[in-house]
Amino acid sequence: MRWTIKPVPEHDQIRILANELKVDEIIAYLLLQRGIGNYEAAKTFFRPQLSHLHDPFLMKDMEIAVKRVETAITKNENILIFGDYDVDGTTSVALVSSYLLEFYPNVATYIPDRYSEGYGVSIQGIDFASDNDFSLIIALDCGVKAVDKVAYAKEKGIDFIICDHHRPGERLPDAVAVLDPKREDCNYPYDELCGCGVGFKLIQALACNRGETIEDLLPYLDLVATAIGADIVPITGENRVLANYGLQVINNCPRAGFQAIIDQIKKRELTITDVVFIIAPRINAAGRMEHGLHAVNLLTETDLGRARELAKGIEQYNTERKGLDREITQEALLQIQENREEERFTSVVYNENWHKGVIGIVASRLTDTYYRPTLVFTKSGDKLAASARSVKGFDVYNALLGCADCIEQFGGHKYAAGLTLLEEQYDNFKAQFEKVVSETIDHNLLTPEIVVDARLELDQITPKLLRILKQFAPFGPGNMAPVFMIENLRDTGYAKRVGQEGKHLKLSLAKDGGKSIGAIGFNLGDKLPLVAHKKTFSAVFSIDENEWNGKVSLQLKLRDLR
Template sequence: MIAEKADRNSVTALAKEINVNSILANMLVNRGVDSFQKAKDFFRPDLDKLHDPFLMKDMDKAVERLSQAIERNEKILVYGDYDVDGTTSVAMMYGYLIQFYKKVDFYIPDRYKEGYGISEKGVRFAAENDFKLIVSLDCGIKAIEKVKLGKELGVDFIICDHHTPGEILPPAVAILDPKRDDCNYPYKELSGCGVGFKLIQAFAKSKGHAESKVMTFLDLLAISIAADIVPITGENRILTFYGIERINNNPRPGIKALIMKSRIEKDLEISDIVFKIGPRINASGRLEHAKASVELMIATDLEDALERADLVDTVNSARKNFDENITKEALGMIEGIEEVRQMKSTVLFKEDWHKGVIGIVASRCIEKYYRPTIILTESNNKATGSARSVFDFDIYEAISECSDLLEQFGGHKYAAGLTMSVDKVPAFQEKFEAVVSSRITDIHLHPVLEIDDEILLDQVNYKFYNILKQMAPFGPGNPEPIFCLKQVYAEDVRILKDKHLKFNVVQDGQLTKPVCIAFGMADKNVYPDEIIYKMLIRKMRFDLAFEIRENTFRNNSTLQLYVKDIKFD
């Protein structure tokens, strides 16, 4: 669907004020950029505009306790989750502290033996090894019993989290979380690593440490923001902008090694983090232990980092194999039974599926069967699973309706985790389908592509593209612009590698005929007996949804259209 046109007066005024055309002005107003000052802040992110970290509730207490630990020569344990946000947080906090204080170590829980967040094993490890302070990152906001245990064992907690707190907060020395009801911090959408970064900022400020040393960790922070899919708006936009700039100009050895292993030969973008860097960092925590990812990110020597990246890359390749094989099995289970194909939800269980990839498999299933999906496997004699949702359907609420069958669940609107007895799986499948069927609408069951505006082919030029580039970094809250061309046809249609389409697009009355790339669409059906390729070569008219990208080959750069969808008359 094409996004609604913004208020005409606002668009006209902004276009005149910042000297852009109405298409760009409309896009900016729809993103909340409706004045000269907002446009200046948007196009020229400024580190001086970051908020004072001491505006965050409990920041003074956190800085005081961290200072006290160092003055008393106490051992400090940096504790974080096993995903990208958690491991980048740990690498950042540990990397900062170890520069001037040596009695610091880090701890990542084992996904399979300890599960998500603060574990009893982790707290006891700290107590048994004489750690007096745990700084937890990207977790801890609901770890009431574990923090109580720490207190009993003589271990204090500083919690840095960004998840929504429960009604009762843990008895920590300090709880840094902008989503606390009593926290007046101006920006609420920081990643877990972002909250940790504010603690480092505040500590450095209190000790008179050079701010430039704090900013060297923006690369890790940018990776956390991109991989954790938090909004790239406000403060996150500033942090991501300078973090990616740092990665492209002066990456730390671990990140440089990951870029080399990912074969990224251009300036890195958010999409490269989401699809190439992030999955590699995540892989060790999915299949083995996330400690390997932290060790890679804190490596100080490129040769050492490349060896560690080799290991992470190998694990990521194994993860891909698990992912592909289990996805194939899961889709086969849906396709094999007509009744299952017609359902409004997908709930699949197989006892030997790998727990580390079931969330990915749920997302893959949604690509083929667009509906709320839960993939379950057996772990520690329980059925445990990951849930993923479709646009605007609250899967957490639907799971809550089935809570009488569950032992544990948690999550949010679009993703959740759950655990139940294996013998309850059939009853859960039945009840979840009933709940989803009663709530879901046909609109939820079809993917929606939001298009910024309709344009003409001759408007696809470098002047336009160069302004679009300045709107980066793209992500939630500032999606990469998608445009629409009406009533076009194709020339010189080719199939690449048996699965992609390449063609020139033509529009009556327009001189430009740019190349289009349609990934994975070579055998895509438009109707049961008709594929896109055959309709294109017959020069049938269609509407095209696309992103504009630059392609460089043998030092020659041209603009190409990356096809998002094709809709025939």
């Protein structure tokens, strides 16, 4: 691990902000690192308000989109809500369809089949719309690069409204409206919305047009918060407001589908991390193992009894997904080990029998293990399909652009992408991807980095500090949970390996004979020799709570030791 300490704010700034906010200097220090330098900025950060959301009509084409939806309603047209099969797509479809169905009945949903149709707008979906007399398709979390598909729909007399957040290609589709804050000609103040966030801006604009207020839309924010967490978009600005209120809905008044999942996992208060690692994988499992429409059905169900039945089915898909994930990860790791005769800058593996629904998860696991830009390929019809994952700081989407002559189709983000290519191009692509990455990546990025916010002393770690740090949440990209560093620590003699196969490390830490504090290091069991026999060491950690036998105590959640 590389330990990188963030730049230290000027001491005068720290002192002035601490006095203005009446907080300890460490809090002012952390706020300044997040670009928060005065009372008003701190108030916005700690107390996000719905009033902080931007006017949806600032988004390019929004007025046109709203007019087209209202025209469809006036003319009694059939509207098809189309979305991708992942969490962002299925929550988007659930959001927009359930909002429209509140006042207009001629609305149906469509999720493409991951295996027969693949990602994004599909010919089959357009044919379905044509065969069933749909004259308007609202595409969510996809469509901004579907130039040919939208043209095909137009030939059939079907209009498109696109709500996307991916980077557009050189040419926009000829849709009625293209809502995408990443459009170069869009001046919307915040361009980090997820697909469901863009869908929310559409219903916010429709609600404004119908005389409704933002408070009327609160019940939909559980879907938006889930998509924000799952799609790993920055939790800053507008996303922070949406995630904050969405979590309140999940914890206080969740829709039946979420309640059914929460009942299964028996957890009290969910954080954004719980949403990412508990809720999102279950919603995703439907599209991975069977069909994304199962997730939409769960998220739009209003009867709790029926929702529990649907959640039970999705739990089964998730169990199957976990088994396949483990099996394929082992096979992929073996393949890398067998072919690692020389230092490589990428990990690219292929097996025609691997399940397409889990290759993205496997790519993430391989990236965690070898810390290289990674692609996992499988057979998909007469082509190969892959999921790409990257390491922090390296844009895998741009790397794929450099291999475009070998690729049939691709799309995605800086850290995650998907692609298809012809089988005969696989070896060419593999060599070219290695070449592009080796020539463009900063070699430091091939070692995992821990970014440290501040140095701390043990006596600064108090319940009061943790109470304030909790108010920095929700955490995520752009606002990560604070990470601290302490040097010259000693274990008090309690250090031991715990958990299955001794994977984890449990300690009781002290410094210079002062107070001790408990610590847990997940997957750090092999570091025991570093701390045994009261050797001195440094640690990076976040501050957490440990609940045991009804007692709650402070503990350090160790990230690395040195």
